[in-house]
Amino acid sequence: MSKNLADSLTHPIKDKLQDKLNNRMPDKIELFSRDYYAACTLGGIIACGPTHSSVTPLDLVKCRRQVNSSLYKSNIEGWKTILRTSGDSIFTGIGATFIGYSLQGAGKYGFYEYFKKTYSDLVGEKVANNYKTGVYLAASASAEFLADIALCPFETIKVKTQTTIPPYATSVLDGWRKITAVEGIGGLYKGLVPLWCRQIPYTMTKFATFELTVSKIYEYLGKPMDEYTPLQQTGVSFLGGYIAGIFCAIVSHPADVMVSKITSEKTADESIGAAISKIYGKIGFGGLWNGIAVRIAMVGTLTGAQWLLYDSFKVYVGLPATGH
Template identity: 70%
Template sequence: MAPLFPSLETIDSRYRVSHGKTADKSGRFWVHDAVSNVPSLVKEKKSIELFSSEYYWTCAFGGALACGPTHSAVTPLDLVKCRRQVDPTLYKSNMQGWKSIIKNEGFGGIFSGIGATFIGYSFQGAGKYGLYELFKKKYSDLVGEKVAYEYRTYVYLAASASAEFFTDFFLCPWEAIKVRTQTTIPPFASSVFDGYRKITAAEGFGGLYKGLVPLWFRQIPYTMLKFASFERTVEKIYDTLPKPKSEYSTLQQTGVSFLGGYIAGILCATVSHPSDVMVSKINADRQPGETMGAVLKRIYGNIGFVGLWNGLPVRIVMIGTLTAMQWLIYDSFKLYVGLPTTGGH
């Protein structure tokens, strides 16, 4: 079996097609991409050594680019979703919600929480993608090449869970400000820094972390599915195509990333939705001194099992599109700087 994570020199020799013959697909899974066969724009950018510190920081920067702007772009949809999760009777539909918000709060009202969204999910994207690449390499080295290949789905799941666990410490304060701002009418704060000041003044710094546990329950399963399902979906897509991944153009490869990302996003949205509802309600309605167990019991008693799925169709559209765009941006960025794309052969 080929090395799990070979060097760039190995990739070059591995992927070089001799005598006009196409290399076998099955033996090239773990290197993810034929760097030597990518168009010249990418081939000229091989200065970043795979699995070096620069590699992980570059992946982190690509993750921030992928997550911060995309989450910010769907703020109007997220705003209505969060408000309907907290109060299902507030708006009859998304369109009616936007009309009501614009009428009562002005056009800028539909972008309530965008500052906290951009900051929080830029941090989250950087940590999630950068640490995922790091943990994937570390866990693969730990169990060995053969085991890592045979049980690669578990490597993806463990790496993504570990990455999200640590990343949520950076996301949680900004998520608290975002949710509090979006679920109060009129908005709780006029800006992200106004929200930070108000929460810490009233509840101390710990007030920014009161939703950390439900955030873990939402984000960790979401991220595990996001990465593992994306990796395996892209793998299956390339398995069904007539040529190996290395023989497709960068545009075609990023198209596969978009499709795989959308499929992964639908799965992510569905699995993590009940926790998403709880995060919204806990940040909006947890009483001072109330334990996590008590607030979860109280909220569930009020909304029931059905209430945990309120707003799911909207979230599927939002998260499906978000996830697809994030993988498209992330892999396009990796190609631009001369790194192999994620997933597939």
Template identity: 70%
Template sequence: MPEKIQLYTKDYFLACTIGGALACGPTHSAMTPLDLVKCRRQVDATLYKSNIEGFKSIIKSEGVAGLFTGFGATFVGYALQGSGKYGFYEIFKYQYSNLVGHEFAEKNKTALYLASSASAEFLADLALCPLEAIKVKTQTTIPPYAKGLSDGFSKFVAKEGYAGLYKGLVPLWLRQIPYTMVKFASFETIVESIYSRLDKPKDSYSSLFQTGVSFTGGYIAGILCATVSHPADVMVSKINSDRGANETIGAATKRIYSQIGFAGLWNGLPVRIFMIGSLTGLQWLIYDTFKVSVGLPTTGGH
């Protein structure tokens, strides 16, 4: 048995931070082929008639390795984002609960989850944004304009400067903050609901059962947050690939929306629901499995 880590200590928050990196980096990068086709179809809806056609076309022109265009930027970016998202979430949840009082926090748990996750994602996106810009630029240029993360970083900065790495920050916040608020609040609520309907306390079930509940809650939460954040996801892809050097975020958003319309904001939603549902379920599974491995309880249901 691993030595028990005391809750809300430095070791606890460090474990949550490491668990977040392990949960998000590998899962997001494993979805690179789906993400690649999704991003290209969001930028140009006429490029591929279907996802299958997209995969076939990429393999034919770029080889199997072409399906993993943007892998490096995705892995590093989401490992950094995941560490901040999960680590800061636990920190903010603890600090906000102390600030308002535990009794008030217990009666308003959903508000606590929403505030904590929004605050965590705000900070986590500062680390993600430069890598997301490189990823999207690499994935939406055909052939890809860079051979990897290092090459992409050098070319991106040479053309758009360091400030260009953050040109999509506001749309990223608009996508990721609602996404994460729904992801964490719905997960916590779903898991609590599952355990409330069982005939035994959470701690009486095996670790395998508890991590299975985490996966189930995560998958359902993923479907919800994918739907909520999809319009902003489309806009992030479009802005990162099609924003003029001197064009403001507002002007670029207005121009792009005039081109694609409301329906265009939902382009690629089915594949994103599948991708994010699977990805979010796996993230919670990995995160809580890691927590169990270091002597911590799984998330939610307390």
């Protein structure tokens, strides 16, 4: 079911670009055309699905320590314990991670490019140029709002599976069936509001900080982006993305902790507000920052890698890197 959902969303985009990719892009993609947004959407899948999946072992220990800070004394101890435990794996949750963040990446990057253009046209060229940051923030918030609707069911399965020992489900489909059997489809969306609270500030910070950082880097280097090679441009994208990722981790971490706790502790008949209040009463303000050092390292690297992959793909298909 999950695989069919992902295929139905990504195959039309892949098919549309296949001829151009096979022929090394003989025709230039017109900016802001349907092909342009299709390329950005596919670039988002490439940027987010593999990168989030690659850090599953780190994410697994982080989520478990957020739910129970005394479970492991360190990440290394956590991995050693997991490897020694029958039925457990350091790649627990990787399937839901890959599907969920591929769909989220498609929406986040594709809709961001669409809303950035749409909002710029709406306010006019002069206002858009004078208030670029406002456009970036509005576009990224709108994009993430929609992207999280696709992500949430798979994030719920991922977190539920990762924070239960032994793991709650053996596969994405198994997790989907178990949750919906008890709580219905609504059970897959019980973490949507906390997810929005985590992801929307995260993405607003990610895109606005990236765009501004890249602009400052080129100012420091003394030449416009067009005068650098594609390799140099993507190098700037990675650096700008890593810096943006550090800010992202700090801004979104309390909500990240809350998502993990709600997914594992919220009862079916409990409201989101009541669950948040109960959890905060247990862990306090300090508990909201469990695992922050690990998340800064993880998100910084993750964000830098995502911008590197995304802009590398854009350059490959003949489009300018982000920040042009």
